Amino acid sequence: MDSCEIEIYGCPGVARRLWGEYYSIIEKFLRPFFAGIFFDPNLSTSSRLFKLVFKSLALGENALPAGGIGSIAEQLVARLPDTSLRTNSPVTSISDGSVTLASGEAITTDSGIIVAVEQPQAKKLIPKVFGSNVDADVENLKKPTRSTVCLYFSADQAPIAEPILILNGSGKGIVNNMFFVTNVAPSYAPKGKVLVSVSLIGAYQDRSDEDLTAEVLQELTGWFGSGVTGSWRHLRTYRIEFAQPDQTPPTNPIGRDPRVDEGLYVCGDHWSWATFDGALVSGLKAAEALVRDRGLIRR
Numbered sequence: 699m700d701s702c703e704i705e706i707y708g709c710p711g712v713a714r715r716l717w718g719e720y721y722s723i724i725e726k727f728l729r730p731f732f733a734g735i736f737f738d739p740n741l742s743t744s745s746r747l748f749k750l751v752f753k754s755l756a757l758g759e760n761a762l763p764a765g766g767i768g769s770i771a772e773q774l775v776a777r778l779p780d781t782s783l784r785t786n787s788p789v790t791s792i793s794d795g796s797v798t799l800a801s802g803e804a805i806t807t808d809s810g811i812i813v814a815v816e817q818p819q820a821k822k823l824i825p826k827v828f829g830s831n832v833d834a835d836v837e838n839l840k841k842p843t844r845s846t847v848c849l850y851f852s853a854d855q856a857p858i859a860e861p862i863l864i865l866n867g868s869g870k871g872i873v874n875n876m877f878f879v880t881n882v883a884p885s886y887a888p889k890g891k892v893l894v895s896v897s898l899i900g901a902y903q904d905r906s907d908e909d910l911t912a913e914v915l916q917e918l919t920g921w922f923g924s925g926v927t928g929s930w931r932h933l934r935t936y937r938i939e940f941a942q943p944d945q946t947p948p949t950n951p952i953g954r955d956p957r958v959d960e961g962l963y964v965c966g967d968h969w970s971w972a973t974f975d976g977a978l979v980s981g982l983k984a985a986e987a988l989v990r991d992r993g994l995i996r997r
Contacts (some may be wrong), residue, residue, distance in 0.1 A: 726867030734865070734875045736972070737844035737899050737941050744949040747971050754975070762883040770974075792823050795961055810961040810988045814981055817843070817943050817968035827958045844942040845901035849914055851894040851930040856881055857922050864921075871917045872910075874899045894930060907935045942972040956984035963988055 733739040735751060763769040775783060788800040792813065797805045813820055821828045856878040858864075863877045879886045879893040887893040896914055905913075911932045919927045953970035956963040965984035967977040 725869065727865065730865040730867055730874055731863075733899055734863075734897055736945065737846050739874070739899055742946045744945055744947045746947075746949055747945050750971060751973065754973075762879070762886070764883055764885045766886070789823060792962070809992055810963060812956075812963045812965060812981075812984045812988060814965050814984070816940055816966060818940055820964060820966065820968070824958065824962070824964070827964065843940045843944055845899075845937075845939050846941045847898040847900070847902055847910065848936045848938070849896045849898075849911060850933040850935075851896070852887070852933055853878075853892040853894050853926075853930050854890070856892045856894075857926045872898050872902075873914060873917050876918070901937065901939050910935065943968040945972055953980055953983060956980070956987045957991070961991075
């Protein structure tokens, strides 16, 4: 660093203080906060995605649906005809306007097929799209994925009443962030109970659920004291090996063309940017492309 950069207003002490504050906000706030969004503690995620998410957070508000995150899908399903949706019907292959189910049943269509699944499953269903002879954007999807583990606990009361996210800015321990869910959405637990959510970054494949639970409780006891965490009851541990596609540069937040073959379309967060709105926008683009290609709406 040049001397002219160090001596702010001719006072090196000011520079040191400002640098200390700058470093502190990065390590104690920005790193754990965005690490929890991108599941990337190294913050190697593309700056293009960072700017997009940062802008969304600055202009909007964070919220939880009162009926759970599944209510978003339920709202979409409610607009469909009753016979248009099948559940518990795994798809094993897709080819030439035909979808084959695990049961052996083949469903054919002249309208087109939209593959709206997570990246690992998309690779299995349409491997030629993710093969070696593809463009740089698709080659970029071969990068490692991001993993997370989420633990839920039941408590009788929360040590804080504010609906806030609590970050681990110490640089120590395995907890990245946690919050008391019922401070935001009371409907997430029975009356008189508190739902506690704890997020870790990584898969932790070398540790059992029991060991992780014990380590998390020990760490959070250091935060809140045994008088608070001593009565917490572990409810469930979710290990999400594929939480997001890796989005280190280069990335394309605008999204890729959903058309990958004649009558075949792809959408999802791996085809745009890894957020809820990114996945929804990608799905909308795929649907619009299909209906346009089939002449169902004007171009």
